[in-house]
Amino acid sequence: MFVLPHSRGSSHGQTRIIRKAYEENVYIQMMQESYELWAQLEEEAGVELYRRTGLLVMGPENSEGFSCLQATMQSHKIPRVVLEKQEFRQHIPNVNLTDGNGALIDTNAGVLYADRALRAVQRLFQSSEGVIKDGEKVIDITPGAVVTVTTGSGVYRGRSLVITAGPWANRLLTHTGLQLPLKVVKINVCYWKEKIPGTYSVSQRFPCFIQMEPKEGEYDIYGLPSNEYPGLMKVCYHMGSETEPDERDKQTDRGDIDILMRYITRCLPGLVPVPAVVETCMYTVTPDHHFVLDSHPTYGNIIIGAGFSGHGFKFGPIIGKVLSQLAMGQVPSHDLSPFGIRRFQSHARSSL
Numbered sequence: 001m002f003v004l005p006h007s008r009g010s011s012h013g014q015t016r017i018i019r020k021a022y023e024e025n026v027y028i029q030m031m032q033e034s035y036e037l038w039a040q041l042e043e044e045a046g047v048e049l050y051r052r053t054g055l056l057v058m059g060p061e062n063s064e065g066f067s068c069l070q071a072t073m074q075s076h077k078i079p080r081v082v083l084e085k086q087e088f089r090q091h092i093p094n095v096n097l098t099d100g101n102g103a104l105i106d107t108n109a110g111v112l113y114a115d116r117a118l119r120a121v122q123r124l125f126q127s128s129e130g131v132i133k134d135g136e137k138v139i140d141i142t143p144g145a146v147v148t149v150t151t152g153s154g155v156y157r158g159r160s161l162v163i164t165a166g167p168w169a170n171r172l173l174t175h176t177g178l179q180l181p182l183k184v185v186k187i188n189v190c191y192w193k194e195k196i197p198g199t200y201s202v203s204q205r206f207p208c209f210i211q212m213e214p215k216e217g218e219y220d221i222y223g224l225p226s227n228e229y230p231g232l233m234k235v236c237y238h239m240g241s242e243t244e245p246d247e248r249d250k251q252t253d254r255g256d257i258d259i260l261m262r263y264i265t266r267c268l269p270g271l272v273p274v275p276a277v278v279e280t281c282m283y284t285v286t287p288d289h290h291f292v293l294d295s296h297p298t299y300g301n302i303i304i305g306a307g308f309s310g311h312g313f314k315f316g317p318i319i320g321k322v323l324s325q326l327a328m329g330q331v332p333s334h335d336l337s338p339f340g341i342r343r344f345q346s347h348a349r350s351s352l
């Protein structure tokens, strides 16, 4: 739809967190292979896409989420270090651990260089004779044994079609008579100035972090060490306010920034608690925050990847693999049952 590279969807910007620290087995299993595929891509493209920094996870010690995360990581033998309260400061200076919180480090987690990764994939795809038609908007889809896709400047036919339209997923699915329960939210991507430059930097070995349930009822807060903008650390709230994807900039709610300012004052005292830079991105959120990776309930040759709920980037290579397996009628190499459309039975509307 937009000319590449663009910043109108969900995949732009320089960095994303990559981790295996998940509460669900299925994500850990998919991440085992995703790490391998990222490494393969790095090798083929000849560029660094992943930087290991570790991921500090903090969360209420007795909460279901934090306990479950620990148990799942342990059962999969994910390399990790559990930080006892008395040693926390020594390992992680400049962070105040909230009373009643536990902390652990997913030692192989780190930063993915997102923009660089997109460029690398596009370049390799083109060098193996793939064709990218950017700047061309899909305006109609006609399902059938042969699927017809009409854009502003052409008509394409194929035996199967994969739809991965991010925040615009439901717009495209309208043409197939399906609507998924997806909520598009605007995320304020905030960067915060270090009071002393370098305090929270990659070069000082500061890790990425996730703060689970900063306060009861609040969503997670996450951060990446200062790197892309020298002296500025990225810290964001894992939710935002609902928006239409094309009217993203009209959404001006800053409630998330207020939550971040309070958290930074409390827990990251080395940052100036007023954002120095605010950029914009969008999440496409499902009711259970799990992905949609499935074939269309009526047209088995239309494959849908959607609802990545703000945590899909790290899975990019494995998501591509399973969607292509579905499109080719193969058995997917991972259990996709948690990502089926049927789980929304009461929400998904199929008018055909």
Ligand SMILES: Cc1cc2nc3c(=O)[nH]c(=O)nc-3n(C[C@H](O)[C@H](O)[C@H](O)COP(=O)(O)OP(=O)(O)OC[C@H]3O[C@@H](n4cnc5c(N)ncnc54)[C@H](O)[C@@H]3O)c2cc1C
Residues within 6 Å of the ligand: 001, 002, 008, 009, 010, 011, 012, 015, 016, 017, 018, 136, 137, 138, 139, 164, 165, 166, 167, 168, 169, 172, 187, 189, 236, 281, 282, 283, 305, 306, 307, 308, 309, 310, 311, 312, 313, 314, 315
């Ligand atoms: C602030 C922020 C932080 C995040 N942090 C992390 C993280 O740390 N780790 C992680 O794993 N994930 C993270 N994510 C999530 C991750 O970035 C997303 O899950 C992922 O980028 C979603 O990609 P997508 O392909 O579904 O959507 P998009 O990147 O938006 O791609 C959809 C594409 O479809 C195209 N399109 C739509 N409609 C049409 C049409 N009619 N015709 C033609 N083309 C069309 C659009 O132009 C767009 O290029 C984050 C997301 C945000 C916003």
